[in-house]
Amino acid sequence: MRRPPLAAATLATGVVALALAPGSSSYDLLGHTLGPLVRDVRVFNDFEDPSANDNLLPEPMFPGAVGAPLAIWKAAVEWGSALHGDGTGDPTQQDGLGSGEANFDFSWQGLASGPGGLTDNTHSSIHADDVGVLAFAEFGQGGWRIRYYENWTWDDGPGAIPAQHYDLQSCAAHELGHALGLGHSSFLTTMSAVQSGGDTSKRSLLTDDRLGVQALYGVRSALKPRVTGASWNGVTLTLTGTGFSATNNEVWFTRATPAASGQIPKVTGVPSSGSGTLITVAVPQDAGSGDVLVRVPGSSGASLSNAWPLLIGCQPIVPTCPTTANSAGPGAVLSATTSQSVAANDLVLSATGVLPGQFALAFYGSSPASQPVAGGTLCIGAPLHRLPPVQADGLGQLVVPVDLTAPPAPAATIQPGQTWHFQLWYRDPAGGAGSDFSNALAIPFCP
Numbered sequence: 147m148r149r150p151p152l153a154a155a156t157l158a159t160g161v162v163a164l165a166l167a168p169g170s171s172s173y174d175l176l177g178h179t180l181g182p183l184v185r186d187v188r189v190f191n192d193f194e195d196p197s198a199n200d201n202l203l204p205e206p207m208f209p210g211a212v213g214a215p216l217a218i219w220k221a222a223v224e225w226g227s228a229l230h231g232d233g234t235g236d237p238t239q240q241d242g243l244g245s246g247e248a249n250f251d252f253s254w255q256g257l258a259s260g261p262g263g264l265t266d267n268t269h270s271s272i273h274a275d276d277v278g279v280l281a282f283a284e285f286g287q288g289g290w291r292i293r294y295y296e297n298w299t300w301d302d303g304p305g306a307i308p309a310q311h312y313d314l315q316s317c318a319a320h321e322l323g324h325a326l327g328l329g330h331s332s333f334l335t336t337m338s339a340v341q342s343g344g345d346t347s348k349r350s351l352l353t354d355d356r357l358g359v360q361a362l363y364g365v366r367s368a369l370k371p372r373v374t375g376a377s378w379n380g381v382t383l384t385l386t387g388t389g390f391s392a393t394n395n396e397v398w399f400t401r402a403t404p405a406a407s408g409q410i411p412k413v414t415g416v417p418s419s420g421s422g423t424l425i426t427v428a429v430p431q432d433a434g435s436g437d438v439l440v441r442v443p444g445s446s447g448a449s450l451s452n453a454w455p456l457l458i459g460c461q462p463i464v465p466t467c468p469t470t471a472n473s474a475g476p477g478a479v480l481s482a483t484t485s486q487s488v489a490a491n492d493l494v495l496s497a498t499g500v501l502p503g504q505f506a507l508a509f510y511g512s513s514p515a516s517q518p519v520a521g522g523t524l525c526i527g528a529p530l531h532r533l534p535p536v537q538a539d540g541l542g543q544l545v546v547p548v549d550l551t552a553p554p555a556p557a558a559t560i561q562p563g564q565t566w567h568f569q570l571w572y573r574d575p576a577g578g579a580g581s582d583f584s585n586a587l588a589i590p591f592c593p
């Protein structure tokens with residue numbers, strides 16, 4: 147079954163007129179709902195437009211995703227029953243992500259290994275041209291599939307979208323509305339039939355969309371389990387919240403590796419403590435960064451909790467401070483090779499663009515700074531911990547293996563869960579100041 151799809155910009159004027167019509171609601175129900183076991187969402191990331199995958203900014207509430215998957219994940223959590231983590235992650239949604247307030251939540255399952263079939267609950271692109279149509283949802287057999295036509299230019303945001311591009315997140319939010327059972331609204335909402343180029347407004351549910359999902363699944367029940375915190379120590383996950391079963395919870399994770407269809411990593415039969423407010427559970431091998439949900443016994447949507455973000459592993463290494471030019475060229479560039487695991491103890495710093503044959507000193511500290519020193523910028527705040535000096539080779543390259551088990555001082559011990567800043571100081575006799583600094587890196591460490 148195929149729904150009349152999201153139409154292109156040419157129809158926009160008529161819809162604006164309808165949106166001004168009086169009335170309390172305009173949502174349309176397609177006649178199906180999604181059971182609690184088929185709320186998984188995954189993305190086969192075959193989008194060809196560079197603009198569909200050029201958002202590389204990590205979002206703390208969406209750990210492990212960038213580009214098109216991040217945009218589609220954000221679209222899915224906007225339909226959720228409660229704020230997703232602290233609700234942040236999208237600059238256009240000041241009221242936060244997670245606005246459905248119904249007994250309905252999607253379970254983000256990361257990447258798919260293909261576009262899948264009609265019940266595999268995937269997003270992917272398609273090479274075809276249905277004139278005036280951006281995308282479509284197929285559904286009706288206990289699952290769904292969403293396709294985006296490649297003849298439009300898709301954009302993953304996260305901020306403003308050029309007028310000649312189409313906002314993937316807005317379109318995904320609309321098509322996911324069809325997947326969960328909503329038709330078109332005549333109001334100018336997420337479920338209105340039109341999306342203009344550059345328009346990001348459909349990312350955010352409006353009242354009419356919220357009333358629609360609540361009509362299908364019921365207003366969020368007071369008995370629906372609610373996750374309000376998740377922390378992982380490398381082995382065990384601790385969940386805080388309300389409404390957990392005393393003896394028999396299912397904890398759902400996001401799958402770590404691409405899957406063809408609905409293989410949600412779950413741990414079953416998990417008890418809670420603290421009158422249903424605390425769960426501790428071992429994280430299964432096939433779980434990765436994504437969302438965690440708790441399901442209590444029962445078959446209604448109210449038996450499945452909201453989706454809460456969970457970071458498994460480490461946040462990415464980020465540059466915190468640029469390098470400065472030296473007497474030999476554009477400056478020294480510091481990079482790091484590491485699993486970021488303290489237990490693995492495999493951090494190796496390396497640099498290029500140092501003065502050939504000159505000595506250098508890598509150092510680290512716990513806080514960023516920005517202070518002009520010698521010929522460059524000191525990017526780390528005191529106290530600074532110095533690693534043994536090394537000499538650059540004839541090409542101005544050097545390598546600094548860092549032994550985490552032998553820190554230069556007790557206070558310099560690197561622990562899981564901490565972020566440390568690394569930089570290189572090197573001699574530059576021909577430079578006016580005699581020495582200079584590389585760029586700096588912030589490296590988060592994990593167990």
Ligand SMILES: [Zn+2]
Nearest residue numbers: 150151152339
């Ligand atoms: Zn539509």
